[in-house]
Amino acid sequence: MNILQALPLAFLGGLLGLDVVSFPQAMVSRPIVASTLAGTFIGHSESGLLIGIVLELIALDTLPFGASRYPEWGSAGVVGGALFSAQAHGMPGALPASILAALLTASISGWSMVVLRRIIAGRLEKSRDRIEDGSRDALLSLHLSGLTLDLLRGALVTTIAMLIFSPLVGAIVAVWGSESDYSRAVVVVVAATVAGGALWKVFHSVRHVIWFFVGGLIVSAALLRVL
Amino acid sequence: MTAPGATQISLPARVKLAMFVRMLAVQGSWNYETLLGTGIGFAMEPALRSLPGGVDGPQYLSALARESRYFNAHPYLTGVAIGALTRAELEGVDPARIERFRSALAGPLGSVGDRLVWASWLPFCSVVALGVFGAGASALAVVGTFLLLYNAGHLLLRAWGLHIGLSRGLNVASALGNPVFRQGPQYIGSAAALVAGIALPVALQRVVGPGRVFAGEIVGAALLGILLLARLRERAEGWRIALGVLAVFVLYSVLT
Numbered sequence: 001m002n003i004l005q006a007l008p009l010a011f012l013g014g015l016l017g018l019d020v021v022s023f024p025q026a027m028v029s030r031p032i033v034a035s036t037l038a039g040t041f042i043g044h045s046e047s048g049l050l051i052g053i054v055l056e057l058i059a060l061d062t063l064p065f066g067a068s069r070y071p072e073w074g075s076a077g078v079v080g081g082a083l084f085s086a087q088a089h090g091m092p093g094a095l096p097a098s099i100l101a102a103l104l105t106a107s108i109s110g111w112s113m114v115v116l117r118r119i120i121a122g123r124l125e126k127s128r129d130r131i132e133d134g135s136r137d138a139l140l141s142l143h144l145s146g147l148t149l150d151l152l153r154g155a156l157v158t159t160i161a162m163l164i165f166s167p168l169v170g171a172i173v174a175v176w177g178s179e180s181d182y183s184r185a186v187v188v189v190v191a192a193t194v195a196g197g198a199l200w201k202v203f204h205s206v207r208h209v210i211w212f213f214v215g216g217l218i219v220s221a222a223l224l225r226v227l
Numbered sequence: 228m229t230a231p232g233a234t235q236i237s238l239p240a241r242v243k244l245a246m247f248v249r250m251l252a253v254q255g256s257w258n259y260e261t262l263l264g265t266g267i268g269f270a271m272e273p274a275l276r277s278l279p280g281g282v283d284g285p286q287y288l289s290a291l292a293r294e295s296r297y298f299n300a301h302p303y304l305t306g307v308a309i310g311a312l313t314r315a316e317l318e319g320v321d322p323a324r325i326e327r328f329r330s331a332l333a334g335p336l337g338s339v340g341d342r343l344v345w346a347s348w349l350p351f352c353s354v355v356a357l358g359v360f361g362a363g364a365s366a367l368a369v370v371g372t373f374l375l376l377y378n379a380g381h382l383l384l385r386a387w388g389l390h391i392g393l394s395r396g397l398n399v400a401s402a403l404g405n406p407v408f409r410q411g412p413q414y415i416g417s418a419a420a421l422v423a424g425i426a427l428p429v430a431l432q433r434v435v436g437p438g439r440v441f442a443g444e445i446v447g448a449a450l451l452g453i454l455l456l457a458r459l460r461e462r463a464e465g466w467r468i469a470l471g472v473l474a475v476f477v478l479y480s481v482l483t
Contacts, residue, residue: 025251033370040366100477103466121258136282184434189448191431209417217428
């Protein structure tokens with residue numbers, strides 16, 4: 001993938017990266033949406049959805065509480081969706097390698113949000129006196145530059161990640177040595193474990209929660225017999 | 228959910244709309260100094276223009292400076308603060324009282340919102356979407372279900388917050404005792420557990436694909452992993468474990 005091919009994805013990554021915190025937090029940045037959009041962009045929405053589901057299960061572990069540091073899933077979802085959708089159908093290493101690339105992107109992108117927050121604090125320090133005097137221009141400038149920088153941050157992370165991971169994932173897929181069923185099983189176990197652990201972490205204090213979950217499992221077992 | 232006797236201050240609809248749209252970007256200048264304080268000033272600014280003297284008047288300048296200082300809250304519930312503070316500023320409430328109100332409101336708006344939205348509504352909507360996926364729905368149906376469901380709650384909460392804030396002014400605290408905030412996380416949590424029980428197996432079955440190869444091994448390994456993570460709870464970050472396991476697996480698969 002060259003820089004021209006990465007640019008439209010960078011724009012998408014920027015927009016969805018912006019949604020994580022800055023605007024409008026409508027959760028279009030969740031991997032289930034971001035990866036599907038990226039897959040649609042590449043021409044394979046179903047592939048985007050598939051990796052989006054796996055990443056969403058993992059993302060359940062990282063809810064954006066307050067000032068805590070967490071992975072940034074908007075840009076990462078775009079990277080994962082685009083990488084997986086660009087691989088030939090049925091390649092056993094495509095899903096694990098794309099998920100690994102997305103997780104690494106999410107981690108680095110989360111760090112870039114911390115850097116951005118420090119940059120905004122620096123800009124605030126410079127305009128503090130004017131804002132303390134009630135300057136509308138200073139306030140609007142700080143706020144709009146924060147939004148713009150966040151958009152650029154997401155776009156930059158997406159571009160760099162695509163330029164690094166696109167050839168790398170292609171190379172990994174080409175020399176992949178594990179069986180297809182085995183590869184898929186490892187991904188599913190990892191995703192199911194993280195999702196189950198995350199849901200327990202969030203809902204363990206809810207009264208009778210285990211019984212609600214078991215009730216759901218019974219319904220699910222009946223459904224799986226039918227499906 | 229409006230209190231009897233509560234009155235709206237007379238702001239033009241376009242000003243309320245501008246405040247609502249700006250509220251969606253309330254965290255645009257989030258930083259470690261003032262958290263989302265500057266965002267509060269940004270969202271209130273269209274309403275403050277109607278203070279005597281306009282944008283050059285001393286009341287506007289002091290109000291904008293005051294409202295742009297440190298503040299923290301859940302972003303979806305900032306409307307409560309923005310509405311209440313707007314009303315207080317337009318009614319000329321004593322600045323010292325406004326400062327005390329800002330300090331008192333920040334904590335509850337953060338914890339109530341975190342419990343209701345991040346720890347309840349978001350995971351609930353995610354597991355519903357996973358269930359729709361597991362039922363064999365198309366990409367559009369899965370994404371559409373998630374976005375429509377989630378944002379129905381999201382936008383309603385933001386609009387309610389602004390409305391209740393503008394209606395009650397500094398008497399807004401009782402609104403946070405609303406049953407939705409007290410009982411909501413409990414009910415949503417129960418519903419999410421039920422839906423997760425249904426959705427996770429069917430979604431994972433679709434990811435595994437036809438043939439259900441290694442089905443028994445997958446269920447066994449996943450249950451073991453979940454039990455381990457549940458025991459570790461806050462001490463382990465599942466996504467980092469996923470990153471590590473997948474890195475080792477990719478390395479193994481490349482080298483063999």
